[in-house]
Structure formats: structure tokens, C-alpha cells
Amino acid sequence: MPKDFDSTLSDALDLAAHSAQTAGPNAARIRGRQRTMRKRIALSTASLALIAVGATAAFKVASPGHDGAPMMTKPTPSATSAVSVAPTLTPSDSATSAPRTAASGSTSSSPSTNPSTAGSSVTGTPTAADPLKLVSAAWLTSSQMPFDSTFNWTSDPAPSGVPGWKTLSKTVSYFPSNDSRQSLTTCGDPTPFLARTIGGQVTGYAPTTPPETATANNQAVQYVFFFTNAETAQSAFTYLLGQYNSTCFSTFKGAQFTKTAASSTEATWLMRKGTSGSPDLPDYSREYFMLRGSTITYVSVLSYTQTLPTTYDDVTQLNTIAGHACAYGGSCQQQ
Structure with missing residues (x-):
């Protein structure tokens, strides 16, 4: 006893x-x-x-919420939004840095000449869309990220010790669909969006000119979100872009939101903080969304200190992203 x-x-x-x-x-x-x-x-x-x-x-x-993680409570004022639409997209290679091409505010590459540094070519042949399997051709090089001529991006190493994450390469990590975070895209709650996925992959880029410091906070990132099939991915893509609406715009009173490119499978949103007093907003963000097969690729650049131009060659940038996004399936060309 x-x-x-x-x-x-x-x-x-x-x-x-x-x-x-x-x-x-x-x-x-x-x-x-x-x-x-x-x-x-x-x-x-x-x-x-x-x-x-x-x-x-x-x-x-x-704390209430998903998996015990509290969500960010955003203020509820009212914002101005300008929405204009333009076309979109070309391709490129892997997660390791390639020789840089001095471009003035834009990046271009051609889908037919888009080899991966890992030896894979970007052809659009569907690859099993498994978030735990890395296809290196899916990742932009640092020189292909937006505004590389300004920031001279360098790839960040994959972190270690983050609960639930797995290291897939020196620069790319897997994260689960229940990954807890307060923000992801400028508009929208990340929790219900991530719950639609079966996990994702992510890599980051840091500036070298100027180097990142507490007073020069500039960041770039690429995500690939995975879904059970193309229909689920399409539904999630529609949901994600639907978050860029009057509710989000009014949350960040004084910020300016502009859709600079859009189609049924691609979009670009520009956000300028303007007179918004929200501490959660950077001074400038440019976000690229692309649906391909059963995945969504998301690329963004944020700056808390730089005055970046409102005009940018988003069509060329989307083409570059498309040349990589198709590595997990779908078209390598702008749609």
C-alpha cells in the first residue's frame, strides 16, 4: 500500500x-x-x-486563444486605403546566395534559365508538396529579393531550438500548422490561416547595406505554405487576400494600402505607415502572394527606417517568384 x-x-x-x-x-x-x-x-x-x-x-x-497562445489585440481606429491594380511575374534558383546583378530597383530572371544551386532546374513539374521535404529550387536567392540593390540582402541561417520547427537546410526551416505567432501578413489573423495548412517552410534575409541594427530595422522573408490539395490552397489564397479589406485598413488609421498587382493566382500589396501611430506597423512593407499547385508562396520586405519608392517593377518580381514557386507544382509563368 x-x-x-x-x-x-x-x-x-x-x-x-x-x-x-x-x-x-x-x-x-x-x-x-x-x-x-x-x-x-x-x-x-x-x-x-x-x-x-x-x-x-x-x-x-x-490567456484564451488557440493552443494557449494569446492573439495580438489591434486598435480599432480608421484608415485610408488606395487600391490600384496592375499586372504581374519570371523565375530563378535556390536558397544560397548567387552572384548579384546590379539592378536599379528591380530583379529579373527567365523561366527557361532558372537552375537551382542544388542541381534542380525549375520546370514546373509537380513535386510532392510535402512541407517536410525541401526542394531547393523553390527558394529565391538573396539577390532576387525585392530592393536587393538597396539592401544587398544576405541569407539568414536557419534557427535551431524553436519548438515544433525542423531544420531542412542551412537556411530553410519547417514549421507546423499550429505554429503560434502574433503576426504574419500585414492584414489578417495568422492562426486561422495557418490552421488551413499542413505546415510550411520559411527562410529570412538580412541587409548588409546598411547592416541591421536597432536603428536600421529592415527585413525580408520568403514563406511557402502547404495544403492537402490544390482546391484547399485556392480556398486559403482567397481567404488570405480577403483579409485586406476595410476592417484591416480601419485598424491602422492613417496607413495607406495599395494593391499594385493582382490576378486570380497572384497579388502584391504595398503598405505605407503614413500618419498611423500603430507600433506594430513598419514604415513600409511590400508583400507578394502567389498560388501554385497546392502551395502559396509569400515574399515580403519590411523597413522601419528606409523611405523606399512606392513604384517598383512588381511584374518582373512576380515573374521571378513564379520561376521558383512552380518547383512544388504549377506554372512557372505569370498567370
Whole structure:
């Protein structure tokens, strides 16, 4: 009988200890990735997540939401939005840096000459859209990211130690569909969008001119979101772009939103902070969305300090993205 009681007591203590730690990493990652989550796609969140284990033991109990992770509460004022539409898209290669081509505000490449540094060519032949399997041809080089002539981007190393994440290459990571974060795209709650996916892959880019500092916060990122089939991806694409609406615009009063390119499978949104007092907004963001097969590719550039031009060759940039997005299936050309 004493043995049974001791055993029961030990089991209860183990269970209590486990539950006290559950919310720590999720809560820490959320708090630590407000503005900077999109910044280097959590490339510095690994340490924050580890430091906060146990420090937030009661967080889940105190916070409602998905998987115990509280969502960012945004202010509810009212904004101005300008919406104009233009065309869109060409391709390129892998996640490692390639020789840079000095371009003035635009990047171009040709779908027929788009080899991956890993030896794969971008042909549009569908590859199994598995978020745990890396196709290196799907990733833009740092020189193919928007505004490379301004920032001279360099690929960030994949982080380690982020709960639920897996390292797929030196620069690309897998993350699960229940990954907790406060922000992803400028408009929309990331939780219901990610819940539609079966996981995703991500890589980040840091500027070298000027180098990233506390006073020069400029960031670029590429995501690929995976879905069970093309129909689910199409539905999620429609949902995601539908978040760019009057509700979002009025949330960030004074910010200016402009759709600079759009089609049934591609879109580009420009956001300028303007007179908005929201601390969650960068001064400037340019976001590219592309549906291909059973995946959605998302590329964005944020600047908290630079005055970047409102006009940019989005058609060429989308063509470049298309040449990589098709590595997981779908067309390598603008649609």
C-alpha cells in the first residue's frame, strides 16, 4: 500500500510539472515575435523560447486563444486605403546566395534559365508538396529579393531550438500548422490561416547595406505554405487576400494600402505607415502572394527606417517568384 501511494504521488507530481511548462515556449515566442517575427522569421526566437520556458508557466491558464497562445489585440481606429491594380511575374534558383546583378530597383530572371544551386532546374513539374521535404529550387536567392540593390540582402541561417520547427537546410526551416505567432501578413489573423495548412517552410534575409541594427530595422522573408490539395490552397489564397479589406485598413488609421498587382493566382500589396501611430506597423512593407499547385508562396520586405519608392517593377518580381514557386507544382509563368 505505501508503494502504491508513493507511486501515485510521484505520477501526479510529474504530470503537474509537465503541465506547468506547456505554455512557456509558445507564449514566449508570441511575445518575442511581434514586429520581429516577420523580421527574421524567428531567427532569434530560439533563444527567447528557451529562456522563457517555465517563466510563463501560468500563461496558458490566463490567456484564451488557440493552443494557449494569446492573439495580438489591434486598435480599432480608421484608415485610408488606395487600391490600384496592375499586372504581374519570371523565375530563378535556390536558397544560397548567387552572384548579384546590379539592378536599379528591380530583379529579373527567365523561366527557361532558372537552375537551382542544388542541381534542380525549375520546370514546373509537380513535386510532392510535402512541407517536410525541401526542394531547393523553390527558394529565391538573396539577390532576387525585392530592393536587393538597396539592401544587398544576405541569407539568414536557419534557427535551431524553436519548438515544433525542423531544420531542412542551412537556411530553410519547417514549421507546423499550429505554429503560434502574433503576426504574419500585414492584414489578417495568422492562426486561422495557418490552421488551413499542413505546415510550411520559411527562410529570412538580412541587409548588409546598411547592416541591421536597432536603428536600421529592415527585413525580408520568403514563406511557402502547404495544403492537402490544390482546391484547399485556392480556398486559403482567397481567404488570405480577403483579409485586406476595410476592417484591416480601419485598424491602422492613417496607413495607406495599395494593391499594385493582382490576378486570380497572384497579388502584391504595398503598405505605407503614413500618419498611423500603430507600433506594430513598419514604415513600409511590400508583400507578394502567389498560388501554385497546392502551395502559396509569400515574399515580403519590411523597413522601419528606409523611405523606399512606392513604384517598383512588381511584374518582373512576380515573374521571378513564379520561376521558383512552380518547383512544388504549377506554372512557372505569370498567370
